[in-house]
Amino acid sequence: MHEFSIATQVLEAAREAAADHGEDTFEGITVSVGEASHVNPDQLETCLEAAADSTVGEDDLTITVETESAYAECDCGWSGEPETIDRALAYAPDLTCPDCEDRLELATGNECRLMSVTIPDEDDDDTGEMDANGAGSDGTTAESPTENEADATN
Ligand SMILES: [Zn+2]
Numbered sequence: 001m002h003e004f005s006i007a008t009q010v011l012e013a014a015r016e017a018a019a020d021h022g023e024d025t026f027e028g029i030t031v032s033v034g035e036a037s038h039v040n041p042d043q044l045e046t047c048l049e050a051a052a053d054s055t056v057g058e059d060d061l062t063i064t065v066e067t068e069s070a071y072a073e074c075d076c077g078w079s080g081e082p083e084t085i086d087r088a089l090a091y092a093p094d095l096t097c098p099d100c101e102d103r104l105e106l107a108t109g110n111e112c113r114l115m116s117v118t119i120p121d122e123d124d125d126d127t128g129e130m131d132a133n134g135a136g137s138d139g140t141t142a143e144s145p146t147e148n149e150a151d152a153t154n
Helices: 002-020 041-056
Strands: 028-034 062-068 071-073 103-108 112-118 129-131
Touching (some): 002 041, 002 112
Antiparallel strands (some): 028 112, 071 103, 112 129
């Protein structure tokens, strides 16, 4: 199942992020699902719950799934939400700018990302929530291969 493999990757990335902070477990994660990623947020959440139980041993993990709008910017200055999302392919959306008809690269909305990991906080201050982007910007992109090289500028 597509969502299940993503869930497994997300949880693995969360565990690595927690390990970076000296923790061997975590109690909450926030995941962003792009509208153009072809991932069903509800299914992903279900899979995260199931995967957390079996792979992390966390049956009370707090899971937050957010959706992220697709957004693109064009060299001509146009930016916004492309209207051709429905027929875009998950890996290589073929989108064109409504102004100049150049090919658009999605800036957001085409991937699933681990946004933050909540780790246990003994001191009960505000350091429990941390940004996982730094730890996982290479490894947590569960959906897309590296698709952001700006070849379109040539
Ligand atoms: Zn344009």
